[in-house]
Amino acid sequence: MKAQIRKIAVFVEELREEMGREISPATRKVAAVAVIRNPFAGHYVEDLTDLIDIGAELGDLLGRRCVEALGIEPSAVESYGKAAMVGEDGELEHAAAILHPALGKPLRAAVEKGAALVPSSKKRGGPGQTLDIPLGHKDAAYVRSHFDGMDIRLADSPRAGEIMVAVALTDSGRPLPRIGGLTVDEIEGKDGLR
Known part of the structure; x- marks a missing residue:
């Protein structure tokens, strides 16, 4: 593995009640986070192939960790998203x-399909700063009920030379x-939009 991982954390959020109404079954979100050494921290490099390769490794590792934490079949995953925060030297x-x-x-292999683009965000930050991960339905971008997000933070990450x-x-x-739009049972899953 090219990624030099200092830390992995997994967060599971389960919502059982909203506005005094029971949510049954509960809605669940999970985020898996890897804190890695930034091989290019502190200097400009034209060829970023090593980071591209690390992205592939982490898509697999973090995707599988999330599915495992939810305790469901990969095909039962409904939404996905990705995000990264570079430390100050990146x-x-x-x-x-x-x-x-x-x-x-x-990541798509870990969730068995994924016709839609994976929503993403990126930012520069330091230890304890919040990382917002946008979420969208994995097979159809127009499913408004799945426009969402999850935010996570690690008290000691990212350090200056980390991501x-x-x-x-x-x-x-x-x-x-209840804002309308394409519903889950209407998804075709062919073009990533509907």
Whole structure:
């Protein structure tokens, strides 16, 4: 593995009640986060292939950790998202190299499909700063009930020469959705939109 991982954390959120209404079954979100050494911290490098390769490794590792934490079959995952925060000695392009060229394919394999784009965010930050992970339905971007997000933070990460990389999954959409749009039972899952 190219990634030099200092730390992995997994967060599971289960919502059982909203606005005084019971949510049954509960809606669940999970995020798996890896804190890795940034091999290019502190200096400009033209070729970011090593970070692209690390993205593929982490797409698989973090995707599988999330599915395992939810305790469901991979095909039962409904939403996904990804995010990265570079420490102060890194640049946003380092986060982009991890998230975009190669992380998606192994993540889709971990959740058995995934026709839609994986929503993403990237930022620069330091220890204890919140990382927001956007979420969208894995097979159809127009499913409004699944426009959501999850935020996580680690008190000691990312340090200046690190990158915090996260993948989030859900087993459902938002609780009590009522803003219309394409419903889950209407998904075709062919073009990633509907």
